[in-house]
Amino acid sequence: MTEKISDAEHAVMEALWESAPLTAAEVAERVQASRGWSIQTVKTLLSRLMAKRVIGAEQDGRRFLYRPLVDRDAYVTGESRRLVDRLFGGRAAPLVAHLAQQDQLSDQDIAEIEALLKALKQ
Numbered sequence: 001m002t003e004k005i006s007d008a009e010h011a012v013m014e015a016l017w018e019s020a021p022l023t024a025a026e027v028a029e030r031v032q033a034s035r036g037w038s039i040q041t042v043k044t045l046l047s048r049l050m051a052k053r054v055i056g057a058e059q060d061g062r063r064f065l066y067r068p069l070v071d072r073d074a075y076v077t078g079e080s081r082r083l084v085d086r087l088f089g090g091r092a093a094p095l096v097a098h099l100a101q102q103d104q105l106s107d108q109d110i111a112e113i114e115a116l117l118k119a120l121k122q
Helices: 007-018 024-035 039-051 072-088 092-101 107-121
Strands: 055-060 063-068
Touching: 007 024, 007 039, 007 063, 007 072, 024 039, 024 063, 039 055, 072 092
Parallel strands: none
Antiparallel strands: 055 063
16 A cells, blocks of 8 residues: 555544445444544545545445455554654564553563564574
8 A cells, every 4th residue: 555544544444344345324333433423524534545545435326335445454564564664763673662661561462472472483
């Protein structure tokens, strides 16, 4: 993906990744509780995502059904890589060190990281 997805657009993408295809009204229902957006706001975001070619739509009678064209895992991989490249010189260790220094890692996070590292060493 070449264009960045904004935080607002990401909320719409999460709804579509969770359950697609969806109408604009269905997307609005899913983001209403956390965002409080009107249907028009959701339609604007859907239009932006269409222009970025990260979602597609097919007409179903008088409505459109929207679906993601970008896999969530691929998106997360790309965003993670950009974050690590931009802020930590392409290295993951400084990211983990930063999170640890800021007390951002729970005991469960640490246990999971330890298990991942152990699995990688084998």
